Amino acid sequence: MKSIFRTSLLLFCIALYGVPSEAQDSIGEKGPGPVILISRDKNGQDEIVNVFKETQRQHFHDPGIPRFLLADRKRKWALGVGGYVQAVVEYDFGGISDDIDFFPAFISGGKPRSQFQMDITTSTLFLKLVGRVGKWGNIIVYTAGNWRGDGNTFELQNAYVQFLGITFGYDTGTFMDLAAGPPTIDFAGPCGMTSYRTTLVRYERTLGKGFSVGIALEMPGIEGATDRYTSVDHQLVPSVPAYVQYGWNKGRSHIRLSGIYRNIAYTDLANDKSNSQTGWGVQATSVVAIGKPFQIYLQYAYGKGIGSLINDISNLSVDIVPDVDNVGKMQLLPMSGWYAGVQYNFTPKIFMSATYSQSMLHAGNYYRIVNPEQYKHGQYLVTNLFWNVIPDLQLGMEYLHGWRKDFDKNGDQANRINLSAKFSF
Incomplete structure (x- = not known):
């Protein structure tokens, strides 16, 4: 009985597959129509497929673009389901960074001096819905996540809607420049790179002649250190990056100038009073393509109260810290992060890169003394080599070296x- 059922099902699928596309298009003229499966490697161009290419995320x-898309009969809407599975083998020696990612902030003296780790939690799954809304253009709904949650549980990385240049939802921050990030196996990336995710409302617009602008309201996500006389709780004002x-x-080369305003609220417990400090940051980033083989990646960021936005410093909770000179008061420390990287493409399938980065917490008001x-x-120094064996399979190897120095000049x-x-896939 089971074999008869399986045979019948197989014959039905073969018959369905053999129906010409013209016949399928004539079904249900007034309804939503059947679902069409479009292969990513389909010959010729398809407008809805091109939208997926044009709106590809740049980090x-x-x-990348999903292998298969589900589209409606008129190909005005399409749903892509994709992602990747990534396995990473790590070995630390001559000192360790005590994390699955390579943070100089987590380098500690003493033992152990080596460790072996394996990681698959960066494997990512995403859904992307793309639609053409008449003269209004494209609408994009995107959700993605990996297994970086507590206990290797699924964790949301992106969830947003884009329409008419407006993005609202949860995404990488506007102060970041995704395209300027150098390639690394290390998921965190260079120690001085700006990197954060937040809930936001963002507006972006292309002005023509190569210029584009963006501005956003973002959930602050303040991380501060406190003492018995201070507390950092609820924030009152959104961060404003532009x-x-x-x-x-x-489009292969660009330069971007960014700025961010942060109002950081805290409570003076000694005097039972609410106060705030004004944080700010400025940043310059660039990608420069020199011919086909070379690409250069650059970033420099500086500011006060932006510790949670810079990779390595984000582990320290120093957006705002107690002012040791004034009981109940808090202060913002200056901080900076930068990197310079280069990529060389040997062939369309093989490329290598090298990047050097620094992050620094600048002392103030005797903070370093206490x-x-x-x-x-x-x-942070990284060099790596990647080989795209086939379009969907990439192998890589990477060497990282990190240094940490404390205020007392000790380090490892x-x-x-x-x-x-x-x-x-």
């Missing part, structure tokens, strides 16, 4: 080797 760790960008070389063992300065170093295999 190295973001998934940028202006100029691109050339058919916190001598606090992190002051981190350095660590090394890591990463091996990676990633299959995209």
Whole structure:
């Protein structure tokens, strides 16, 4: 009985597959129509498929265009389901960074001096809905997540809607420049890179002649250190980042200038009074393509109260800290982060890169005197080689070296080797 059922089902699928597309298009003229499966490798161009290409996220760790799309009969709406599975093998020696990602802030002296780790939690799954809304243009609904939650549980990384240049939802921050991030197996990336995710409302617009601008209201996400006389709880004002960008070389090169305003509220418990400090940051980023083989990645960021936005410093909870000179008061410390990287493409399938980065917490108001063992300065060096064996399979190997220095001038170093295999779908 089961074999008869399976045979009948197979014959039905074969018959359905054999129906010409013209016949399928004539079904249900007044309804939503049947669902059509479009292969990513389909010959010729399809307008809805091109929208997926044009709106592809630009960060190295973001998934690519899905292999298959589900589209309605008129191909005005399409749903893509995709992602990747990535396995990483890590070995630390000559010192360790005590985390699955390589943070100089987590380098500690003493033992152990080596460790072996394996990670698959960066594997990502996403859904992307794209639609054409007449003269209004495209609407995009995107959700993605990986297994970086507590206990390796699924954790949301993106969930937003884009329409008419407006993005609202949960996404990477506007102060970041995704396209300027260098390629690394290390999921965190360079220690001085700006990196954060938040709930936001963002408006972006292309002005023409290579110029584009953006501005947003973002959930602050303040992380501060407190003492018995201070507390950092509810925030009252959204963060406001903005940028202006100029691109050339058919979009392969650009320079972006960004700024961010942060109002950081805290409570003076000694006097039972609410106070706030004004945080700010400025940043310059760039990607420069030199011919086909070379790409250069650059970033420099500086500000006060932006610790949670800079990779390495985000582990320290120093957006705002107690002012040791004034009981019940808090202060913002200056901080900076930068990197410079280069990528060389040997062939369309093989490329390598190298990046050097620094992050620094600048002391103020005797902060370094009362916190001598606090992190002051981190350095990060990475070089890697990637091979796209087939369009969906990428192998990589990577070497990282990190330095940490504290205010008391003590510090340590660590090394890591990463091996990676990633299959995209």
